[in-house]
Amino acid sequence: MTILQALSRLGERMEADGHLPPLGYSPEKISYVISLNDDGTPVDVHDLRDVTGKKPLPRTVAVPQAIKRTSGVAPNFLWDKTAYVLGVTAGEGKRLAEEHAAFVERHLTELKDADDPGLVALRLFLERWTPADFVARNWPEAMKDQNVVFARESERRSRYLHDRPAAKALWARMNAAADATLGICLVSGETAPIAVLHPSIKGVWGAQSSGASLVSFNQASFESYGHEQGLNAPMSVAAAARYGGALNELLRRDSGHSVQIGDASTVFWAEAVDPDVSEDDMAIVDAVSQGWFADIPEVDLTKQSAEVGAALSRLRSGEPIALVRPQLAKGVRFYVLGLSPNAARLSVRFYLEDDFGAVAERYAMFASEMQIDPPPRTTSLALWRYLLEVAVLGKRENVPPTLAGEWMRSILAGTPYPRTLLSSVLVRLRADGDVNAMRVAILRALVIRNFRLHPEKEAPVAFDPENTNKGYLLGRLFAVYEQIQQAALGNVNASIKDKFYGAAAAQPQKVFALLDKGSAPHLSKLAKQKPGYKVVLEKHVSSIMELMQPGADPFPIALAPQEQPLFGLGYYHQRNEFFKSTKDVAAQEEVAQ
Incomplete structure (x- = not known):
C-alpha cells in the first residue's frame, strides 16, 4: 500500500x-x-480561546475548507482572519483594503439570494461594516489577525453560522458548482472529481507555518501531457481531503502519534486488518508504540481494564507479542512515516508498513542491543533521545540531517545501522569526553549488528573482567590510569580523559606509553597517602595486561573500526566499577594489605 493510500484509509x-x-x-x-442580530447589527465579540494556560490558545473548529493561499488574495467562506473579515490588522497591512474588499464581494455575491435568517444577517452586516467600526465599538486589540467566525446572538452557544443547515447546503452547492475535471483516482481507482490543489500539511518542524505540500506541481518542468498541478498525479478531492486531514491530525503536538527524530517529523499509526482484533487490542498497540517513539509517560496499568493491564505488564517483562496477544502479530498493520521540510514542500525521509508483530520483534532486537549496565538514569527512552547524543550541544536541530532517517529505517527494518552513526558518536566523544550510558549503548549496538560480534562474549552488557577483546581491554586500562590520577590528585581542571581519550581510542601506541610513564609519580604519591589503594590499582593494571594476547603488541598503532566502540564500552564498565561504595574500596584496601 502506498503512503497516500494508507493515509486516505486512515482519514476515512x-x-x-x-x-x-x-x-x-x-x-x-x-x-x-x-x-449578530437578525438585522445584521453586531451584538458583541466573544473570546473562544482557552485562557487557562500561560498563553491563550485558539479553539479548533470545523469550518468550510480553507483556501490554499500562495501569493494572491483569496478569502475563505463564512470565516477568516480579521484582515479579510473586518479590514483590521496589527501590522502594516499593505493589502488590507484589497483583502477586506475581496471577502465582502465574495459573500455579497454568494449570499444575495439567501433567505436563511443567519445568512441574511451576515449579508446585512457586511453591507454596513467599515473598519472604523472596530475602534468605535471598542473591540479588543488581541482580536486583530485572529481567525473569527459568526453566529446569531440567539443561538451563539449552540452553533455557529456555518453550522446552520442552510449554510451547509449553500457550501455544498458552491463546491459542486466549481469546475472539476473527472479522472481515475490513483488512490481509490474510482472515477471522481480530481483535486487540482492538495491540502496544506501543518506541523512539520522547519516547514512553513501556514503548511507545506506533500503533493504539488508548480513548475512546467514537473508537468507532463499538458496536465497542470494536481492533474499530473490524479487523486480525487475526497481522497486528498482524507489523507491531508489524517496527516494533519497525526502531526498535532498533542496527538500522541508524532515525534521529532532529527529533522524528520515522524508519525505512526496502526490499522486492524483482522476482525478478531478488539478495541482493547488496539489500546495495547497504542500504548506499546507510544513507548517506542513518543516522549510520553508509561501507561498507568491501574487505569486500564484488567485485560489490557495484564497484557501490557507481560509485554513490559519481555514476553513476545505473539505469545501475549497472538492476534496482534498478524492482525494489525503498523505504519511509520518521516517527513522533513523542503522549501514549500515536504520530502519523505522514511516510510515503513509491516505487521505489528514484525515491527515489535525488530524493536525488541534493537532494545536488546542497546542494553547497558549501569543503564541510563531514565529507564524508558524514546528513540529520538538517543540521537541527541550525536548532536552538538545536545540540540535536536544539530542532528546530522540524513542520519535520523537512516537510523530509524535500520531499526524498523532490522538492517545494519548507518556507518555515519559510529563516526558521529566517536566525534562527540572526542569533542566533549562525555562517555555516558546512552552513547556507550549506541556503540555496543553498532558492534553487535554491524560487525556481527557475539554480544555476550565480545560486547557484554555489564562489566566483564574476563573479556579479551583488545579494544575492550584498552578501554579498561585507560579508565584505570584515569583513576590513578584522580586518586592521587583529586579533581583536576583537565584529566587524562579530557586530554587523551580520542587519541587513545584511535592510536593507542602513541598514548599509552605516556600514560604509563605519567602514572609513576601518581602511584608514588599514593604510596604515601593510601598505600593499600595503590596496590589495588597496580593489580588492576597487571590483571588487564595479563589478558592481552601473549606475544602481540599490547598497544597497536591503530584500533580496527569494530574495536574503537569496544574501547568506549570497556572504559565505561571499568569506570563504573570504581564508583562502587566506599565500603567496597575499603575492603579492597584491607585485603591488599
Whole structure:
C-alpha cells in the first residue's frame, strides 16, 4: 500500500469515528466569534480561546475548507482572519483594503439570494461594516489577525453560522458548482472529481507555518501531457481531503502519534486488518508504540481494564507479542512515516508498513542491543533521545540531517545501522569526553549488528573482567590510569580523559606509553597517602595486561573500526566499577594489605 493510500484509509476511519470533519470542511484555529442580530447589527465579540494556560490558545473548529493561499488574495467562506473579515490588522497591512474588499464581494455575491435568517444577517452586516467600526465599538486589540467566525446572538452557544443547515447546503452547492475535471483516482481507482490543489500539511518542524505540500506541481518542468498541478498525479478531492486531514491530525503536538527524530517529523499509526482484533487490542498497540517513539509517560496499568493491564505488564517483562496477544502479530498493520521540510514542500525521509508483530520483534532486537549496565538514569527512552547524543550541544536541530532517517529505517527494518552513526558518536566523544550510558549503548549496538560480534562474549552488557577483546581491554586500562590520577590528585581542571581519550581510542601506541610513564609519580604519591589503594590499582593494571594476547603488541598503532566502540564500552564498565561504595574500596584496601 502506498503512503497516500494508507493515509486516505486512515482519514476515512477518522471521518467515520467523528475525529475528522466531513468532506469540504477543515479543522482551523478560531479565536473569536462575532454574534449578530437578525438585522445584521453586531451584538458583541466573544473570546473562544482557552485562557487557562500561560498563553491563550485558539479553539479548533470545523469550518468550510480553507483556501490554499500562495501569493494572491483569496478569502475563505463564512470565516477568516480579521484582515479579510473586518479590514483590521496589527501590522502594516499593505493589502488590507484589497483583502477586506475581496471577502465582502465574495459573500455579497454568494449570499444575495439567501433567505436563511443567519445568512441574511451576515449579508446585512457586511453591507454596513467599515473598519472604523472596530475602534468605535471598542473591540479588543488581541482580536486583530485572529481567525473569527459568526453566529446569531440567539443561538451563539449552540452553533455557529456555518453550522446552520442552510449554510451547509449553500457550501455544498458552491463546491459542486466549481469546475472539476473527472479522472481515475490513483488512490481509490474510482472515477471522481480530481483535486487540482492538495491540502496544506501543518506541523512539520522547519516547514512553513501556514503548511507545506506533500503533493504539488508548480513548475512546467514537473508537468507532463499538458496536465497542470494536481492533474499530473490524479487523486480525487475526497481522497486528498482524507489523507491531508489524517496527516494533519497525526502531526498535532498533542496527538500522541508524532515525534521529532532529527529533522524528520515522524508519525505512526496502526490499522486492524483482522476482525478478531478488539478495541482493547488496539489500546495495547497504542500504548506499546507510544513507548517506542513518543516522549510520553508509561501507561498507568491501574487505569486500564484488567485485560489490557495484564497484557501490557507481560509485554513490559519481555514476553513476545505473539505469545501475549497472538492476534496482534498478524492482525494489525503498523505504519511509520518521516517527513522533513523542503522549501514549500515536504520530502519523505522514511516510510515503513509491516505487521505489528514484525515491527515489535525488530524493536525488541534493537532494545536488546542497546542494553547497558549501569543503564541510563531514565529507564524508558524514546528513540529520538538517543540521537541527541550525536548532536552538538545536545540540540535536536544539530542532528546530522540524513542520519535520523537512516537510523530509524535500520531499526524498523532490522538492517545494519548507518556507518555515519559510529563516526558521529566517536566525534562527540572526542569533542566533549562525555562517555555516558546512552552513547556507550549506541556503540555496543553498532558492534553487535554491524560487525556481527557475539554480544555476550565480545560486547557484554555489564562489566566483564574476563573479556579479551583488545579494544575492550584498552578501554579498561585507560579508565584505570584515569583513576590513578584522580586518586592521587583529586579533581583536576583537565584529566587524562579530557586530554587523551580520542587519541587513545584511535592510536593507542602513541598514548599509552605516556600514560604509563605519567602514572609513576601518581602511584608514588599514593604510596604515601593510601598505600593499600595503590596496590589495588597496580593489580588492576597487571590483571588487564595479563589478558592481552601473549606475544602481540599490547598497544597497536591503530584500533580496527569494530574495536574503537569496544574501547568506549570497556572504559565505561571499568569506570563504573570504581564508583562502587566506599565500603567496597575499603575492603579492597584491607585485603591488599
